[in-house]
Every structure is written in C-alpha cells, then in structure tokens.
Amino acid sequence: xxxxxxxxxxxxxxxxxxxxxxxxxxxxxxxxxxxxxxxxxxxxxxxxxxxxxxxxxxxxxxxxxxxxxxxxxxxxxxxxxxxxxxxxxxxxxxxxxxxxxxxxxxxxxxxxxxxxxxxxxxxxxxxxxxxxxxxxxxxxxxxxxxxxxxxxxxxxxxxxxxxxxxxxxxxxxxxxxxxxxxxxxxxxxxxxxxxxxxxxxxxxxxxx
Amino acid sequence: xxxxxxxxxxxxxxxxxxxxxxxxxxxxxxxxxxxxxxxxxxxxxxxxxxxxxxxxxxxxxxxxxxxxxxxxxxxxxxxxxxxxxxxxxxxxxxxxxxxxxxxxxxxxxxxxxxxxxxxxxxxxxxxxxxxxxxxxxxxxxxxxxxxxxxxxxxxxxxxxxxxxxxxxxxxxxxxxxxxxxxxxxxxxxxxxxxxxxxxxxxxxxxxx
Numbered sequence: 556x557x558x559x560x561x562x563x564x565x566x567x568x569x570x571x572x573x574x575x576x577x578x579x580x581x582x583x584x585x586x587x588x589x590x591x592x593x594x595x596x597x598x599x600x601x602x603x604x605x606x607x608x609x610x611x612x613x614x615x616x617x618x619x620x621x622x623x624x625x626x627x628x629x630x631x632x633x634x635x636x637x638x639x640x641x642x643x644x645x646x647x648x649x650x651x652x653x654x655x656x657x658x659x660x661x662x663x664x665x666x667x668x669x670x671x672x673x674x675x676x677x678x679x680x681x682x683x684x685x686x687x688x689x690x691x692x693x694x695x696x697x698x699x700x701x702x703x704x705x706x707x708x709x710x711x712x713x714x715x716x717x718x719x720x721x722x723x724x725x726x727x728x729x730x731x732x733x734x735x736x737x738x739x740x741x742x743x744x745x746x747x748x749x750x751x752x753x754x755x756x757x758x759x760x761x762x763x
Numbered sequence: 764x765x766x767x768x769x770x771x772x773x774x775x776x777x778x779x780x781x782x783x784x785x786x787x788x789x790x791x792x793x794x795x796x797x798x799x800x801x802x803x804x805x806x807x808x809x810x811x812x813x814x815x816x817x818x819x820x821x822x823x824x825x826x827x828x829x830x831x832x833x834x835x836x837x838x839x840x841x842x843x844x845x846x847x848x849x850x851x852x853x854x855x856x857x858x859x860x861x862x863x864x865x866x867x868x869x870x871x872x873x874x875x876x877x878x879x880x881x882x883x884x885x886x887x888x889x890x891x892x893x894x895x896x897x898x899x900x901x902x903x904x905x906x907x908x909x910x911x912x913x914x915x916x917x918x919x920x921x922x923x924x925x926x927x928x929x930x931x932x933x934x935x936x937x938x939x940x941x942x943x944x945x946x947x948x949x950x951x952x953x954x955x956x957x958x959x960x961x962x963x964x965x966x967x968x969x970x971x
Binding site for chain 2: 562563564565567568570571572574575576577582584585586587588589590591593595597598599600601602603604605606607608609610611612621622623628645646647650
C-alpha cells in the first residue's frame with residue numbers, strides 16, 4: 556500500500572530510505588521522522604557522509620578492496636607480507652580477517668563466488684586478475700578464504716585449477732573444524748568428521 | 764567494540780548511520796556496503812533526500828504538523844472542517860488518521876504526551892497553543908485522539924480541564940472497544956468491559 560504523506564520532501568526521503576536492505580516503508584518513515592526530530596546538523600552530517608562515501612570511495616587497483624586512493628592501505632603497507640595473498644569474497648571478509656589480528660599478508664577481493672543459480676560465472680569475478688597477479692611473480696602462497704558452502708567450494712576448486720600449474724606456489728585454505736567454544740554433541744557430523752581427519756598436534760596449540 | 768575500517772569515509776558513514784534508531788554498527792556497515800555496491804546516483808539521491816528533508820521541512824504555524832510552507836496542507840485546505848480539531852501526539856498519528864479516510868476536520872499536534880517519568884510536562888507540549896487556538900473561537904469540537912495509555916489518559920484529562928470552561932465546546936475522545944476482527948475470548952477484560960458499557964445501537968452500524 557502506497558501511503559500519501561503530507562509532504563513531498565518526506566515522501567522522497569521515505570522512498571530513498573526504503574531502498575536500503577531490510578528497510579520497508581514503515582521503518583523508512585520511522586527513520587525519516589527520527590531525522591526530523593534531531594538537530595539539523597545531525598541530519599545533514601548523515602546525508603553528507605552517505606554522499607561522500609558513494610562519491611569518493613574507490614577500489615584498490617591491486618586487490619579490489621575499498622580504498623581512498625589508487626592502492627589501499629593494506630597493499631600500500633610495506634610491513635605486510637606481499638608474498639602471501641588471501642582470496643576473499645568481499646570487502647566485509649577483509650574486515651573480519653583484519654579484526655582477528657592474526658594475518659599479516661595481503662588480500663584479493665573476488666567480489667563474489669561462482670554461483671550459476673544467480674548467474675554469476677568466473678568472468679564476473681576478479682579471478683582473471685588474481686591469476687595475472689600471481690603469474691607476474693613474487694607470490695609464495697595463496698590462501699583460499701571463501702565460505703564453507705557449495706559455491707565457496709566450487710570457486711576454491713576453480714581457482715585451484717587455474718593456479719595449479721604455477722611452480723613453487725603453495726595453495727592453502729582455511730581450516731575446517733569445530734568452532735572455538737562449541738561442544739562435541741552440538742557440532743554437525745560433517746564438521747566433526749573433518750576435524751577428526753584434519754586433527755592437529757596438541758603441542759602445536761601452545762606455540763601459536 | 765570499535766572496529767577499525769580501512770577507510771575514514773566508510774568509518775564516518777557507519778558512525779552517522781548507526782545514530783539511527785535500531786541501527787547498530789553491524790547494520791550500519793551492511794547499509795554502507797550496500798550503498799557502495801549500488802549506482803552512485805542512488806547513494807547521492809539518498810543523501811540529498813535526507814539533507815533536503817532536514818533542511819526544508821517546517822512545522823505548520825497552526826497545528827504543528829510537518830509542512831513545506833507556513834501552513835500545512837490540511838490547515839490550508841478549505842474543504843476541511845476547521846471547526847473540528849483532532850488532538851494527536853505526533854505527526855505519525857496525523858498520517859494514521861488521514862489514512863483511514865474517515866476524518867475531514869483539522870489537527871493539533873502536541874509533540875508528545877505528559878510523562879513525568881520522562882520529564883515531559885505540559886509546558887514542553889503544544890497544549891497552551893491548543894488552548895489559545897480554541898479560545899480564539901470558531902471551534903465547535905475537540906477530539907482527544909491520544910494513546911489509550913496512562914500517559915495518554917493523563918494528557919487527555921489535563922487538556923479536558925484546561926478547555927472545560929469554554930461554553931459550547933464539545934470535547935470527545937476516540938471510542939475504546941474491541942478491535943475490528945478480534946474475538947471475544949482474546950480481548951482483554953478492561954477493553955471488553957469498556958465496550959459493554961459504551962455499547963452502541965446496532966442500527967447505527969448500518970448508517971456509517
């Protein structure tokens with residue numbers, strides 16, 4: 556049901572807000588009325604931050620992570636290990652891995668995973684640029700850090716085939732196993748099976 | 764936990780978005796990344812609509828409804844009954860009543876209800892302006908259309924006392940009773956009691 560609002564300005568703000576994911580017309584109206592209740596400076600700051608974000612953010616020419624310049628902060632950082640490339644699906648995954656504080660290499664953002672159901676093939680993703688990047692040399696390890704789903708596995712395998720011939724290149728993937736804090740009886744069988752097959756030396760857990 | 768994002772622009776958009784009600788930092792990040800994925804024009808339209816909304820919306824000098832000019836569309840409409848004033852808590856209530864299509868009078872938006880717990884007294888609300896408006900003449904009926912809560916009832920009673928002395932003025936309130944579509948056994952006792960005491964002539968339901 557399209558509601559008629561007293562004001563064209565309100566109508567237009569509600570229409571634009573309701574394009575956001577998870578925001579229907581009711582929520583959009585609630586947000587718009589909230590913005591009206593607060594200081595003018597706050598509403599203007601919100602609007603401007605969105606415009607600035609969309610106008611000024613670029614994508615890194617090397618890894619396709621978001622960036623404010625030609626090359627992103629990670630790729631431009633000399634203290635990172637540029638011989639180790641972690642392949643991820645999207646920008647959010649870069650943030651998640653960065654937040655662990657456990658990784659000092661660089662990234663390659665694919666922009667998605669292969670998903671024939673959604674019409675996404677290898678050519679829509681940054682796979683060719685990954686292959687070129689690796690072939691141009693200086694890369695020792697590629698870590699496949701995609702989702703543990705069928706699409707993720709398909710993409711992993713596709714990339715593995717593309718990179719398989721390169722001599723001296725190590726291709727790894729994220730460990731699959733029990734989540735930290737989980738109990739045995741609540742872990743699904745596939746995961747539990749994997750974590751038995753890929754068990755690690757107990758003494759190794761002291762060293763990390 | 765404050766996350767570090769790769770970009771100050773992203774950080775600033777996430778900070779501003781997370782000021783919205785019901786939007787935490789995770790949702791704000793999801794919204795920001797959504798905006799980045801869509802066309803630039805869409806993100807800019809969203810930002811501009813928010814700025815325009817906050818900068819250009821005014822409040823009606825008569826009823827305090829939102830407006831784009833000195834007087835809102837309802838108050839400026841000659842075909843509305845200006846002798847009947849419906850008192851509501853906020854702008855959204857005006858929309859709700861307008862959407863019923865059952866009301867042809869005008870409004871008075873209080874901006875809240877009396878709530879000592881939240882530090883809101885009569886002077887923070889547009890009650891004095893309502894009293895002046897009614898006293899200045901030409902108003903035949905005031906409909907109290909506030910929430911059926913303790914705060915709403917308190918506010919109703921306060922306004923009733925303030926307007927009680929005006930000769931020839933009818934003060935009414937919204938009917939309390941069973942919601943349309945509800946079953947007897949699931950209607951709470953207070954409401955059911957009210958709807959028995961305030962029962963209406965069955966024949967009246969044909970005429971409306």
